[in-house]
Amino acid sequence: MSDIKPVDIVAKKLKSLEVDIGKMDDRYIYTSTGFCIEMEGAALFRLSHLGDVIAPFDDIDELCWFIKDNGG
Numbered sequence: 001m002s003d004i005k006p007v008d009i010v011a012k013k014l015k016s017l018e019v020d021i022g023k024m025d026d027r028y029i030y031t032s033t034g035f036c037i038e039m040e041g042a043a044l045f046r047l048s049h050l051g052d053v054i055a056p057f058d059d060i061d062e063l064c065w066f067i068k069d070n071g072g
Helices: 006-016 060-069
Strands: 021-024 028-031 035-039 045-049 052-057
Touching (some): 006 035, 006 060, 035 060, 052 060
Antiparallel strands (some): 021 028, 045 052
């Protein structure tokens, strides 16, 4: 079993897309543009923006590109 946490995988993908991460911990990633990603499991992520829930995502690439394409 891998020791890599989902939050680290998402953070690496966001950084590769040049999305600025403002703050993160073991369960949350906050971008400098107001997005918040909550890790709800190994492959389920809840995305919100400025407190409003946008959608759940189960695909890291789709999640990260959504953020990038929407001002992340």
